[in-house]
Amino acid sequence: MKLRARFFDKMKATPAAADGKPLGSGPPNRHGMPVVPIGQHVTSGWPVLDLGTKPDVPLDRWTLRVDGAVEEPLTLTWKDFLALPQVTDVSDFHCVTTWSKLDVEWKGVAFATVAALARPRADATHVLVHGYDGYTTNLPLEEALKDDVFLVHTAEGKPLPREHGGPVRMITPQLYAWKGSKWIKRIEFLTHDRPGFWETRGYSNSAHPWRDDRYS
Numbered sequence: 001m002k003l004r005a006r007f008f009d010k011m012k013a014t015p016a017a018a019d020g021k022p023l024g025s026g027p028p029n030r031h032g033m034p035v036v037p038i039g040q041h042v043t044s045g046w047p048v049l050d051l052g053t054k055p056d057v058p059l060d061r062w063t064l065r066v067d068g069a070v071e072e073p074l075t076l077t078w079k080d081f082l083a084l085p086q087v088t089d090v091s092d093f094h095c096v097t098t099w100s101k102l103d104v105e106w107k108g109v110a111f112a113t114v115a116a117l118a119r120p121r122a123d124a125t126h127v128l129v130h131g132y133d134g135y136t137t138n139l140p141l142e143e144a145l146k147d148d149v150f151l152v153h154t155a156e157g158k159p160l161p162r163e164h165g166g167p168v169r170m171i172t173p174q175l176y177a178w179k180g181s182k183w184i185k186r187i188e189f190l191t192h193d194r195p196g197f198w199e200t201r202g203y204s205n206s207a208h209p210w211r212d213d214r215y216s
């Protein structure tokens with residue numbers, strides 16, 4: 001897709017599943033990367049992290065707004081969202097507080113699919129993603145457009161539990177998990193970078209687990 005093509009070189013150059021010198025340990029995983037990034041340990045459970053509220057968003061009131069530096073601002077209802085091409089993937093989840101949950105099976109819609117509908121303007125470079133709890137987190141488009149960045153509604157074959165961000169959250173498997181907003185409400189395209197909640201409170205703007213890139 002044209003949008004991805006615009007960011008192709010940057011996507012290749014950013015450390016990720018294809019990082020040439022990943023910092024981590026363990027045998028190679030599905031990407032040929034060490035299993036766990038440096039400073040992380042594997043957890044079998046799934047801890048819950050939030051700002052103290054877990055918004056309750058019934059499906060008939062759930063909407064996702066996509067706006068900002070786009071040609072076609074839009075609002076998706078739950079029905080609209082489910083009508084988009086559905087994809088599945090198995091990926092890892094790395095929380096900066098040092099736990100990693102490996103091999104999670106996700107189902108949802110690729111970020112790139114939603115972005116393409118809204119047609120980001122030529123000067124769009126970043127997104128700020130907003131949650132129903134008031135949370136925000138920012139991403140450069142070359143990260144958000146990666147193949148495994150999804151807006152997920154299902155984890156391990158079950159509807160995404162509310163405490164983990166249901167009805168829909170974003171996942172960013174190649175970055176620390178705070179870059180994926182739970183209870184996603186709005187994707188705002190930007191023509192410059194704008195730090196989100198944790199990025200303005202000392203966490204790294206870029207957030208690459210394979211580079212131990214935790215703090216700014």
Ligand SMILES: Nc1nc2c(c(=O)[nH]1)N[C@H]1C(S)=C(S)[C@@H](COP(=O)(O)O)O[C@H]1N2
Pocket residue numbers: 046047048049050051052094095096130131132133134135163164165177178179180181182183
């Ligand atoms: N809306 C929202 N999204 C959020 C957060 C939050 O507080 N609010 N916390 C982030 C952090 S720090 C992490 S590690 C993951 C945690 O997801 P989990 O609770 O499903 O493990 O969600 C991220 N997304």
Ligand SMILES: [Mo]
Pocket residue numbers: 049095096097177178
């Ligand atoms: Mo986190």
